[in-house]
Amino acid sequence: MDHGYGSLLEGVKTMLSRTLGTDEKMQDLCGYLRRTVPHYDWVGFYMVEGDELVLGPFSGAPTEHTRIPVGTGICGQAAETQKTFVVPDVSAVGNYLACSLDVRSEIVVPIFKDGAVVGELDIDSHSPDAFDHSDREFLEEICEHVAELL
Ligand code: SME
Numbered sequence: 001m002d003h004g005y006g007s008l009l010e011g012v013k014t015m016l017s018r019t020l021g022t023d024e025k026m027q028d029l030c031g032y033l034r035r036t037v038p039h040y041d042w043v044g045f046y047m048v049e050g051d052e053l054v055l056g057p058f059s060g061a062p063t064e065h066t067r068i069p070v071g072t073g074i075c076g077q078a079a080e081t082q083k084t085f086v087v088p089d090v091s092a093v094g095n096y097l098a099c100s101l102d103v104r105s106e107i108v109v110p111i112f113k114d115g116a117v118v119g120e121l122d123i124d125s126h127s128p129d130a131f132d133h134s135d136r137e138f139l140e141e142i143c144e145h146v147a148e149l150l
Contacts, residue, residue, distance in 0.1 A: 005134055005135075005137075005138035008033075008036060008037070008138070009138060009141060009142070011032065011036075012029060012032070012033075012142055012145065013145060015028055015029060015032060016029065016145050016146070016149065022149045022150065023056070023057055025149060026045055026056060026057040026146065026149075027057035027059075029043075029057075029142070029146070030043040030044055030045070030057050030058055030059035030060075031043075031059045033059075033123070033142075034059040034060060039125045039126075039127050039130040039131075040123050040125065041060060041102070041103070041124055041125050041126045042058070042059070042060030042061060042063075042099065042100070042103070042122075042123065042124035043058065043059050043060060043121070043122075043123050044056070044057065044058025044059065044060065044063075044121075044122050044123075045057050045058065045111075045119055045120070045121055045122070045146075046068065046075055046079075046119060046120050046122060047118065047119040048070070048079060048117060048118050048119055051069060051070050052067050052068065052069055052070065053067070053068040053069075053070065053075055053076060053079055053119075053120070054066065054067055055067070056119065060124070061099070061100055063099040063100075064099070065097050065099060068097065072095070072097070073095060073096060073097035074087055074090075074093065074095070074096055074097070074106055074108050074122075075097070075108050075120060075122055076095075077095060078108040078109070078110055078117075078120055079110065079117050079120060082110055082112075082117050083110070084107070084108065084109045084110065084136055084139075084140060085106075085107065085108045086106075086107050086131050086135075086136060087105055087106045087107070088105050088128065088129040088130075088131070089104065089105065089128060089129065090103055090104060090105060090106055091104075099124060100124070102126045103124040103125070103126060104125060104126055104127055104128040104129075104130070105124075105125045105127065105128055105129055105130045105131060106122070106123065106124050106125070106131075107122075107123050107131040107135055107136065107139065108120050108121070108122045108123075109121045109136070109139045109140055109142075109143050110143070111143045111146055111147050111150070112143075112144075112147055113147050113150055118147070118150055119146075119150070120143075121139055121142065121143055121146070123135075123139070
């Protein structure tokens with residue numbers, strides 16, 4: 001599956017190079033991804049603060065999970081293990097924090113700065129098994145560009 005991410009990546013790079021503050025760029029990026037990729041239903045950043053992940057800019061329904069301990073939930077596991085997590089079926093995962101009953105699958109991509117995880121990009125989908133290798137590569141590249149802003 002290829003979702004035409006090459007041209008979207010160019011749009012992302014242009015967006016991130018504009019003269020805006022970092023939070024505004026991250027906010028714009030969340031909205032852009034959610035608007036342009038049909039299976040991205042919630043797009044948001046969590047930033048590492050001490051041993052917690054704190055919700056940053058996001059686009060989608062409000063979530064009660066505004067602070068997540070590192071190690072808890074899919075987000076917390078991605079931060080702890082420093083690995084991208086792709087979850088095709090969230091109902092099959094024990095350590096999952098539900099934001100909405102509509103969410104069926106999720107991808108969480110860590111953002112690295114000087115070798116440490118400083119945040120992550122979290123995307124939920126209302127479709128099962130929505131994320132494949134092309135999403136992973138696209139989002140990992142985006143996170144490299146976001147890291148340069150931090
Ligand atoms: N599902 C995540 C929590 C964050 S919400 O998806 C926005 C998790 O299990 O860590």
